[in-house]
Amino acid sequence: MKELFAMYPIAAWSLVSVMLALVIVVALWNKVKWWAHNTWYRFPLIGKLAGLSRDTSRIDEVTGFAKPERVLCEDYLRFMQVQDEHDFNERKTYLRKAGESSRKDMPGWMWLLVSVMVFIEAMGFSYVLAGFTIPGASENVQQYGAYGIAFLISVLLVAFTHWAGHELYVSGKINSARRDWDEDARDPKPNLVSEKITLDQNQSRDDGLPAYVQQMNRFASRRATYVVTAVTAVLVVLIAVGATYVRGQVLEKTTLQNTMQTSATPMASGDTFDMNKDLVVPDADAKSNADAEKLGRDQAVSADRRGGWGTFIVLAFIFVFLQIFGVLLGFKYGFAAEKSREAWRSTRRFERYSEARAFYDEIADIAQAVLDTLQQRRQRNGVTQGTTAQSKTKGTFRQYLAYKREERVGDRQHDRNMTQVHAGIERQAITPAAAPSAPMAAKAAVNSAPSLNDLDAASAHYRALDRDETRLAFVATLPDDVADALLQSELARKGDEAERKKADRLAKFKALQE
Template structure:
């Protein structure tokens, strides 16, 4: 295997260098993705001829309702996305710390950059080991160089899949430990009126304090994605375990077959008679038997040593995968917004450091955005002087000083504030209407022991069907206004005296014995077994 690795490293030096550089570049881009995006936005805007400023400067006719050119709004909107990322108030630092504390992840860290390098190094080593095993079986009949390329490619794919699954498994194990902790806290809560294990979807990083009065298991559950039963799942772990075992056994088996092939080839090469034909036959036979026995013993030792080595390599392979699972368990977050909370608060010792950092970042973005906006406005003005434009558009091109990126930020802040105020007003109006509806007088059906004739106002027995004085048909039930107690016609929609709206009272299943009320679909009382009546 050492000779294979040496030969592979020498002949495939360029390929290995490209792969390593690609992996390192990918890790760096992942680490600083936001800064890479901002750099690309600035670069793309500044590109000559095909850049975005060159394209936007051609549109000097589109004006929005705020009195800004659409090109200016587009530029400011693109840079405002990055500005908004750093537009944090001082209390945001406290919210981040509190969020991590409630998610039980305060002090936890994301996967370190140095560990990504270690993981990728392990990937390459695993790929080289698999390539040696698979070299003779990947592309039968191909040249040795092509077989090495194919073996390394397949081995690299297997290694990357293993890294992904082991890391995902570690994350799953850590998440299951959090769910187990929630269950333990919940079972230790002995209150009879404790709530069910249901997450509050309204809990976010920005309104982190709305569950301050809740129990620790509720706070933890509100910040972790889980299934409906709040129980651990082991699907990824099982799939990973099966995959690792299959690869370990398969690699060991292939290594064993390669060893047996080599031993067979060695034995076939020793079948020729190396002794003089003039020697006595008995002496030649004795010598050959001795040589065969020695050769078989040597091959047997090689076979046992080889298989022992392969088993050790398989165990080592399994432990490397366990190391990957440990990495996934030790680093990373399961909280819905824990990663954001960590990024916004981890690099600062105090709140003042937090304030100073975000102010610097905002000022830097404002400076760059103002430069790009001024360049765009200059190009638009030059374009306007070269072609015929309306007087209004020309006046806007000249009076551009008030249209700055800072002014755009202020306008966006005002719009967001007005939007949230409108939402709050709508919620308040709905709440007030519901309260008014609860308190408004209602007219309900009232049963009376005596019946009043509507035609002649004579008092009649409650069992009477017709008036004994005038012969008018008697109505068994009358409507009485709850506000003024006026008697109303059964078809009345409004009270004739006070004008209140008539609302028929809903009949509720009620026990005639203990007067306990129940839901509409219940038929018998749970206390005394009496059949319920609609009252």
């Protein structure tokens, strides 16, 4: 490393600067992305605002906004991860039902710490591996090879250990839910997974179901698996054993070379001025001296060998426990539910919606300022280019937010309407109409109904009933083909009603703009 900075100081320090800049960008990614977005929008001549201002599209009759204004509002809307109080509460509910309200992502500084620790550990044996990987290479080339090998090994280990820890966490949650399902004594027992619920759906869909069903409805996986954990364990063991073996072989080679050099070195014969060099040492004394020297060399070699192998074993244990630490971090951080990370990122800064609203008001103000600039430029272009006066809209960013909020309310109502009849039929299949707890009014309504095999008559009678219980009991008495046709008819009718209500809301919204 010192040679690199000495030989190529500009390149080395440039590399260090780039690495530090990358760390800062990753740590402050949201702020960097917001700054880049605004800079690109306001950039002269070629910025996005300049391009949108040249668009002469007319006002849309439904939304009350022209196409470039909708594009601008949608671009800024992406930075408002929580758009209303209902959305905020739904995201909090999603985390609560998934059992992950207290979970969070692994912090960036923790990623950096683990990566540096693993890289330092990998450097300890990658230099040894480089000698065998690049035989005959110079010392500098072997050092560069050691850095590359250490980088590859550290990336693999950090990724696999974190992935294994996350897999253990997810599998533990799934096994816990299955255990609760097995121990559930209710009859009939609900399905372990009733439906897949995402963040965009109404979170009250499974309010009446057990907690383990609510969790499984939001998990990305349905079965526990330990494939990644097994692969990671094999990888760690192979690297630990292989690195220790290679280190041991290098130790044996070095010890043998030192022993041979010591044996080849003449003893006191190297002293030219020894006045006693002509003296002849008795054979017994010479043999005794040689044996003593050999014993000393053997003891030194044995001590070096024991010390070296002891060090390698300690390093192997440190390596293994460092990987266990990585697995524990993967177990502690992260989410099992499919959309928990998205819900957490949008609500992690706020305990209440009032805090979120105050935070996103700043984004709305900036978006409104950019929208005002766009409208002014479009108005000037409309005069010079002869476009219609309809391009001179005065819609605001907050009005667009209100429109999107009304649209989401309509979508949620439509979703509830479309699933109401279907959910009722499913409940009817679990609780027969003839059960003792059925209301007497439902029985009377069913008994008073004519023999209905005609869809029109069945639909008229179904709509005449004013309670869900009586309707469900009535549907249970119909033939299967008539019941299915009635279900489809009611779904279509409720869908038409939802669309009509949505159109009414849009008309009211347009009237408010005028």
